[in-house]
Amino acid sequence: MSDETLSRSGDSWLGASVTRNEDPQLLTGRALFVGDIKAADMRHAAFLRSPHAHALIERIDTSRATARPGVVAVYTAEDLGDLMRPMPMVVPPAPVEGLVFNQRTHTPLAGEKVRYVGEPVAMVVAESRYIAEDALADIEVEWAPLPVAGDLEFSAAPDAPQVHDGLAGNVAAIARQSKGDYAAARASAHTVVRRRFLYEHGMAQPMETRAIAARFDRRTDQMTVWASTQAPTSLRGGLAAVLGMGESDLRVIAPFVGGGFGVKVLMYYPEEVLIPWAARRLAGAVKWIEDRGEHFLATTQERGQIHDAEIALDADGRILGVKDDFLHDNGAYNPYGLTVPINSQCSLFGPYDVPAFDSTFTAVYTNMPIASPFRGAGRQHGVFVIERLIDIAARETGIDRVEMRRRNLLQPGDFPVNHKVIFQDFTELTYDSGDYPAVLARAAEKIGYRRFIEDEQPALRAAGRCVGIGIVNYVEGTGIGPYEGARVQVLANGRVSLATGAGTQGQGHFTSFAQLVADQLGISPREVDVTTGDTDRFQWGAGTFASRGAVVAGNAVHAAAVAVRGKALALAAAEFDCEPADVLLEDGVARHRGSNRLIPLGELAQRANPMRGAVRPGAEPGLESTQYFGPEMGTTASGAHAMIVEVDPETLMITIRDYVVVHDCGTAINPLIVAGQIHGGVAQGIGNAFFEKIVFDSHGQLLSGSLADYLLPTSLDIPRMTLDHTVTPSTLNELGIKGVGEAGAIPVAPLFAQALEDALQLPARGVDILEIPLSPNRLWELATGQA
Amino acid sequence: MSAGTVKVVTRVNGIEYEREVEPRLLLSDFLRGHLDLTGTRVGCEHGVCGACTVQVDGLPVRSCLMFAVQVNARDVSTVESLAAPDGTLHPLQQAFRDRHALQCGYCTAGILMTMSAFLADNPTPDEAAVREALSGNLCRCTGYQHIVDAVLDVAGSPQRERPE
Numbered sequence: 001m002s003d004e005t006l007s008r009s010g011d012s013w014l015g016a017s018v019t020r021n022e023d024p025q026l027l028t029g030r031a032l033f034v035g036d037i038k039a040a041d042m043r044h045a046a047f048l049r050s051p052h053a054h055a056l057i058e059r060i061d062t063s064r065a066t067a068r069p070g071v072v073a074v075y076t077a078e079d080l081g082d083l084m085r086p087m088p089m090v091v092p093p094a095p096v097e098g099l100v101f102n103q104r105t106h107t108p109l110a111g112e113k114v115r116y117v118g119e120p121v122a123m124v125v126a127e128s129r130y131i132a133e134d135a136l137a138d139i140e141v142e143w144a145p146l147p148v149a150g151d152l153e154f155s156a157a158p159d160a161p162q163v164h165d166g167l168a169g170n171v172a173a174i175a176r177q178s179k180g181d182y183a184a185a186r187a188s189a190h191t192v193v194r195r196r197f198l199y200e201h202g203m204a205q206p207m208e209t210r211a212i213a214a215r216f217d218r219r220t221d222q223m224t225v226w227a228s229t230q231a232p233t234s235l236r237g238g239l240a241a242v243l244g245m246g247e248s249d250l251r252v253i254a255p256f257v258g259g260g261f262g263v264k265v266l267m268y269y270p271e272e273v274l275i276p277w278a279a280r281r282l283a284g285a286v287k288w289i290e291d292r293g294e295h296f297l298a299t300t301q302e303r304g305q306i307h308d309a310e311i312a313l314d315a316d317g318r319i320l321g322v323k324d325d326f327l328h329d330n331g332a333y334n335p336y337g338l339t340v341p342i343n344s345q346c347s348l349f350g351p352y353d354v355p356a357f358d359s360t361f362t363a364v365y366t367n368m369p370i371a372s373p374f375r376g377a378g379r380q381h382g383v384f385v386i387e388r389l390i391d392i393a394a395r396e397t398g399i400d401r402v403e404m405r406r407r408n409l410l411q412p413g414d415f416p417v418n419h420k421v422i423f424q425d426f427t428e429l430t431y432d433s434g435d436y437p438a439v440l441a442r443a444a445e446k447i448g449y450r451r452f453i454e455d456e457q458p459a460l461r462a463a464g465r466c467v468g469i470g471i472v473n474y475v476e477g478t479g480i481g482p483y484e485g486a487r488v489q490v491l492a493n494g495r496v497s498l499a500t501g502a503g504t505q506g507q508g509h510f511t512s513f514a515q516l517v518a519d520q521l522g523i524s525p526r527e528v529d530v531t532t533g534d535t536d537r538f539q540w541g542a543g544t545f546a547s548r549g550a551v552v553a554g555n556a557v558h559a560a561a562v563a564v565r566g567k568a569l570a571l572a573a574a575e576f577d578c579e580p581a582d583v584l585l586e587d588g589v590a591r592h593r594g595s596n597r598l599i600p601l602g603e604l605a606q607r608a609n610p611m612r613g614a615v616r617p618g619a620e621p622g623l624e625s626t627q628y629f630g631p632e633m634g635t636t637a638s639g640a641h642a643m644i645v646e647v648d649p650e651t652l653m654i655t656i657r658d659y660v661v662v663h664d665c666g667t668a669i670n671p672l673i674v675a676g677q678i679h680g681g682v683a684q685g686i687g688n689a690f691f692e693k694i695v696f697d698s699h700g701q702l703l704s705g706s707l708a709d710y711l712l713p714t715s716l717d718i719p720r721m722t723l724d725h726t727v728t729p730s731t732l733n734e735l736g737i738k739g740v741g742e743a744g745a746i747p748v749a750p751l752f753a754q755a756l757e758d759a760l761q762l763p764a765r766g767v768d769i770l771e772i773p774l775s776p777n778r779l780w781e782l783a784t785g786q787a
Numbered sequence: 788m789s790a791g792t793v794k795v796v797t798r799v800n801g802i803e804y805e806r807e808v809e810p811r812l813l814l815s816d817f818l819r820g821h822l823d824l825t826g827t828r829v830g831c832e833h834g835v836c837g838a839c840t841v842q843v844d845g846l847p848v849r850s851c852l853m854f855a856v857q858v859n860a861r862d863v864s865t866v867e868s869l870a871a872p873d874g875t876l877h878p879l880q881q882a883f884r885d886r887h888a889l890q891c892g893y894c895t896a897g898i899l900m901t902m903s904a905f906l907a908d909n910p911t912p913d914e915a916a917v918r919e920a921l922s923g924n925l926c927r928c929t930g931y932q933h934i935v936d937a938v939l940d941v942a943g944s945p946q947r948e949r950p951e
Contacts, residue, residue: 019884026892027880029826029866033893036825130811207830207838207893207927258828258893259927292831506891506928672887679930680890707835707925715921715931720914744930 006524013515014735017672018525022256022510031256034211034228035289042213043072045275045288046132048122048139049297050114053367053700054161056144057112057121065124065138070131073282074139075123075274077111083277084111087268088238091337093173094422100174104164104365106333108270108277113146115163115332116369117700118297120270125278125286148367150700152304152329155366163332163365170365172330173338177345177421180356182312185321189312193393197309198771199381199749201302202692204374205712206505208258209290210299212272214279225252225276230260231543232533233501238266242273243280247539250276254533260505261684262373263300265545267335271298296705300372302340303329303694305361305381309348311389312356317399319408321356322348324385328363331370338363339424340371340378343477346429347382347746349419351436351475351638352390352408357421367700375684376745377424377546379476384772387472387750395763401754402444402471409436409473416731424546425480427633433728434638434664436473442724443471443662447642466647467657468759474747476637478665478739479551479730483630484541486553488517488560490568490623494588494602496521496528498560501541502553503533507741508673512550513557515669516735520561521568521601522585540628547637547739550669555733556629563625571608571623572599635730637738639663641682641751647759652776652783654690654756656719663723666730666738674740675723681744682721687713688745689752693773749773797858799824800868808855815839817855818865826866826896830925837924840897841865847904866896869903879903882937890928898924902938911942 009015025031062074077084086105093101110121122139126132147161149170154160158169186192211228223245229235229252236252239245257264266272271288279286290298309324328341341361348359390408394401410417412435423429444450452469460467486500498517504510514528531537541553569580572590576583576597584591589598599607601623609621644658661678668674691711695703704710729736753769756762760783762769767782780786792807799822806821813832818824818841830838832851839851842864869877876884879899889895898921905912905920912920917938921931 020887022892023884023889024874024876026889026895027876027883027899028870028874029824029896031892033825033828035829036819038820038823129816130809205927207836207891207925208828209830256892259891261927289829292833292836506889508890676887676890676929676933679932680928681930683930684927706833707831708833712836712925712927714923714925715918715935718930718932720932720935721930 006526013518013525014669016515016670018511018515018670020508020511021514021526021530026256033208033256033258034213034226037213037226037287039285042285042287043125043127043282044129044132045278045286046124046129046136047120047271048136050110050117050119050121052114052143052145053117053148053150054146055114056146057110057114057141058144059142060122061140062122065135068131068135068138070127071135072125072127074135075278076121077107077109080108083108083273087242087335089337090266090268090335091339093337094342094424094426096175096177096422098176100171102167102172104333105335106270108273116367117702118369123274123278125282148698148700149365150367150696150698152306152327152364152366156327156362156364163367167365172334172363172365174360174362175338176360178358179420180321182321182323182356182358185356186312189320190315191313191393191397192310193389193396194310195392195768195770197307197385197388198304199307199384200304200694200773201374201376201380202688202694203296203301203710204261204263206259206261209292209295210264210269210271211289212275213285213287214276215285216280216283218283222249223276223280225250227252227254227272228257228264229254230264230503230505230545231266232503233535233539233541234266234543235272236535236539238268239273239276242268243277251536254503257503257505261375262377262545265543267300267370267372292707293705296702297369300370301694302374303368303371305329305344307385309385309389311393313393313397317393317397317404317407319352319354322354322386324348324359326361328361329366329368329371330363331366331368333370335370336372339373342422342424343378344381346421346423346477347379348386350383350386351410351434351473353410368696373545375681375742377742379746380688380749383474383747384750387747388753388770391754392768402449405473406437406440409440411437423477423634425634429477430633431475431636432731434636435726435728436638438726439638439640439662439664440473442726443640443642443660446660446662446722446724447471447644447658452644466649466759467644468755468757469644470751470755470758471640471642472747472751472754473640474638476547476743476746477634478547478637479631480546480548480634481552481630482542483628484553484556485538485626485628486556486560487538487624487626488564490521490564490601490605492602492606494600496523498528498557499531499538500553500557501538502544502549504544507544507549507677508670509549512669512673513554516554516558517561520565523588523601527588547741549741551635551733551737551739552629552631554669554737555735556627558735559627559629560625563627564623567623567625568601568604571604575599575607629733631732633732635666635732635738637665637740637743639743641747643751643755645755645759647756647779652779659719659721661721661723661744662725663740663743664726664728665740665743666727667736669737677740678723678744679721681742682748683713683718685745685748686718689749689772690774691717693775793856795855795859797861797863799863800865810854810856812855813851814853814855814858815850818850824865824867828893828896830893835925837901838894838897840900840924842900842904845904847901866899869899879941882940886933886937886940888929888933888937894924894926898934906938906942914939
C-alpha cells in the first residue's frame with residue numbers, strides 16, 4: 001500500500017477527486033475478467049451461427065463434429081427439451097394508452113427458422129476453444145433461404161417478407177403519445193419546418209466482448225456462473241427461472257467487466273442461458289468467450305430510425321408544437337421491449353417549452369440482430385431531431401440559432417415540469433430541476449460564440465478556410481428505479497465492507513461508493529472493501545445501466561452507511577455512558593468528546609457481537625445495515641456541448657479545434673470520475689457522428705464486420721475537451737445526485753451536423769444535414785450535390 | 788515431442804519457459820493460457836485494437852497476430868513485468884492512477900506496453916507525438932485525454948490542469 005495522502009473536498013469525501021481503489025489490480029494485470037477463469041476440467045464452447053438473414057433449417061447433421069477428437073458434446077434445438085421455448089421479456093411494454101405490442105422473443109437456439117445472420121443454431125463443447133471452433137466446420141446444415149426483410153422502410157411495407165408469420169408490415173409495436181393540440185398549434189403557426197431525418201446509432205463495442213463461464217457441482221446441485229454482465233442480480237433471477245433452479249442454488253458473479261455500455265444487460269442472451277445449461281448437463285465447467293467478429297452479430301446493437309418530423313413556431317420563434325412520426329428498426333426479436341423508441345420519443349422535448357406534442361412510432365421487425373440500448377438508449381435520435389428542427393427553423397426565420405434556443409428554454413422557476421408522456425421507467429416524464437439558461441449561456445461564452453461568428457469565422461473564411469461552430473442542448477432522464485440496495489458492515493479489523501448488487505464496468509464504484517461510506521464512519525475511502533456483482537454477497541437489485549448507478553445504488557449505500565453510523569454512535573455512547581451526540585467517528589475510532597476516550601471501530605464492531613450477555617429484542621448484532629433506495633421517478637440531468645470544427649475542403653477530413661461541455665449532474669461524488677464519464681461519452685458520440693457506420697446489405701448481410709471496417713475513434717480523433725458544470729441538485733434523492741454515464745454521448749451528432757453545415761456553408765447550397773453518421777465521403781456527396 | 792506440437796523455449800518477464808505447443812497457438816493464448824499471465828487482454832484477434840500488445844525483444848507487438856512458436860529464443864515482456872515485486876507501481880502505472888487514465892481497465896495493459904516502449908525511445912514527446920503513438924490502441928471508455936495526460940506527466944512535460 002503506498003503512502004499517498006488522499007485529500008478531501010472540505011470536510012467530506014463527497015465531492016473529492018479521490019484516485020481509484022480498483023486501479024492497482026487493473027494496472028498490474030491482476031484483475032480477474034471472465035476470460036481469466038480457469039480450471040483443469042474446464043471445457044470450451046463455440047457456436048455455429050446462421051449465415052443467412054432469413055432461412056428455414058431443413059437438416060442439421062452434427063455427427064462429424066461429435067466424432068472429432070476432443071469434442072465433448074454438440075447440441076442443437078432438439079437437445080434442449082423444455083428450454084427450447086421463447087425467452088421471457090426482460091422489459092415489459094410501457095403503459096402507453098392504445099399501445100399495439102406484438103411480443104416475439106428468441107429461443108436459445110434457432111429451431112426451424114433463423115431470422116438474422118449470426119443467430120445461433122448449434123453449440124459445440126470441446127476440450128479447447130481451438131477444437132470447438134474446428135468442430136463448427138464439421139457441422140452440416142441444409143438451408144432454405146427465405147426473402148429478407150432488411151432495409152427498415154422496406155420491412156415496414158404491408159407486403160414485406162414477414163419476419164414473424166402473421167405480422168403484416170412487421171409491426172412489433174405502435175405507440176402514440178401526445179399532449180396539447182398539435183393540429184391547432186400548426187394551424188396558428190407563423191413558421192412550420194418539416195424534414196425527414198435518418199439517424200443510425202451504432203454498436204457498443206466494449207473492449208472486452210461478452211463472456212460467460214459456469215460450473216455445476218453435481219454433489220451439491222449448485223451452480224456458479226461468472227458473466228461479463230451489467231446485471232448480475234437480474235441475470236441470476238432470470239437464469240434460475242429459465243433453468244428451473246432455486247436462486248439459492250445459483251451464484252452469479254460479475255468480476256471485472258471490460259465495458260458494457262448497455263449491451264451486457266440481461267437479454268436472455270442465448271449463450272448466457274446455454275453455457276450454464278451445458279455445465280449442468282455435463283456436470284462440469286464450461287466457458288465461452290465471444291470472438292470480436294461474433295460480437296458484430298451476436299451482441300445487440302442500436303441501429304436506425306426514420307423520422308418524419310415537424311416543428312411549428314410563432315413569429316418570435318417560440319415553439320408552438322412538435323410532431324414526429326418515426327419508424328424504429330427493432331431487429332428480429334424484441335426481448336427488451338420499447339426502451340429505445342420510448343426514449344427517442346421523450347427526448348424530443350429537450351430543455352424546451354413544448355406546449356403541443358404528437359408522436360407516433362412504429363417499431364418494425366427486421367431480419368437483423370436484436371436492437372437494444374447502447375449508451376444513450378434512443379435519446380440520441382430524439383435529440384438530433386429537435387436540435388436540427390430548431391437549427392433549420394432558426395435559419396428560415398433569420399433568428400440566431402443560439403438565440404432561438406434561449407428563447408424556448410424552460411426557466412428555473414418552471415420546475416418540476418411534467419410533460420405528460422410515458423418515459424422508459426413507466427412514469428410520466430417529469431423534469432425535477434435544472435438551470436438551462438445558465439448552461440447554454442456558459443457554453444456559448446466558453447466557446448466564444450459571438451466572437452467566432454462575428455470576427456474569427458469571417459476572417460478565416462476570407463483566407464479560404466472552412467470553419468464552423470455548433471452549440472446544442474440536451475436533457476437526460478437518469479437514475480430510474482426500480483431500486484438498488486447495499487449492505488455496510490464494520491469488520492473486526494476496523495475495515496468496512498460494502499456489498500451492493502449493482503455491477504461495475506469501469507465507472508469507479510469501488511471508489512465513489514467507498515467515499516459515501518467513509519463520510520459516515522470517519523474513515524478513509526481506502527479502508528472500504530467494496531463488492532459489486534456477486535449474488536452470494538448481495539442478491540437484490542436491477543443492474544448498472546441507464547445512468548442510474550450513482551443515483552440509485554449510491555443513495556442505498558448512503559442510507560446503509562447512515563444506519564451503521566447510528567448504530568456505532570449508539571453503541572459507543574453506551575460504552576462511554578454518554579449521549580450519542582457526544583461521540584465523534586473520526587480517523588477510524590469512536591471518540592468521546594471532552595474525555596477523549598476512544599474505541600477503535602473494529603473493536604466496537606466486536607463488542608456489537610457479544611459472546612455473553614443479551615442482545616435486546618429488536619436490536620441486531622454487529623455494526624451492519626442493509627438499506628434499499630427506490631426513486632419515485634428518474635431525475636433530470638442536462639447540459640450543452642459546443643464545438644469549433646475545421647473541414648479540409650479537398651479531403652473533407654475534419655479537425656476539431658475546440659470542444660466544450662457544460663454539464664449538470666447535480667451533486668458529483670467524485671469529479672475526476674465524472675470527467676472520465678463525460679470524456680468517454682463524448683468519444684462515443686464522436687464515433688457515432690463521424691466514424692462508426694453499421695452497413696448491412698439488402699440481404700441482411702453485415703458488410704462492416706471487423707474493426708477495420710467499423711471505425712472506433714482513436715486518440716487522433718478525439719479532441720482535448722474543456723469541461724464546466726452547473727449544479728442543480730436532484731430533488732428526488734437525499735444526496736441530490738443525478739446520473740452522468742450517458743450524457744457525453746447524447747448530443748454530439750446534432751452538434752456535428754450544425755457545425756459541419758456551418759463550416760461548409762451547406763444551407764447556401766440548399767443542403768441540410770439530415771442524417772447521421774456522416775463521413776468525409778458523405779460530406780463530399782452532400783456538398784457537391786451528389787447525394 | 789508428440790505429433791503436431793513444437794517445442795518453444797522463450798524468456799518471458801525474465802523467466803525461461805520450455806513448452807510443447809501447437810504451431811497454430813497464438814502468442815496471446817500461450818501467455819494467458821499456458822503461462823498463466825492473464826494480464827495481457829484479448830480484444831479483437833485481428834490486430835486492430837491493441838489490447839494484446841506485449842513487447843518482444845523490446846518492441847511492442849500484437850500478440851494476437853503472432854504464433855507462440857515465433858517467440859522461440861526471444862525475450863517477451865508483458866504488463867506483469869512493470870510493477871516492482873513488492874507491488875510498487877511503475878511510474879507510468881502510478882501516473883495512470885493519478886490521472887484516472889483507466890476506467891474498465893481492459894485496454895490498459897496494451898497501452899502500458901505500447902507507451903513504455905515509446906517513452907524509452909522518446910523521453911520528452913509533445914502531446915501530438917503521444918497521440919500519434921497511442922493511435923494504435925483503442926480505448927472505448929476514457930476518450931484518451933487522461934491517458935495522454937498521464938504519459939505526458941511521466942515524460943516530464945508541464946503539468947496539465949485537471950478539467951474542473
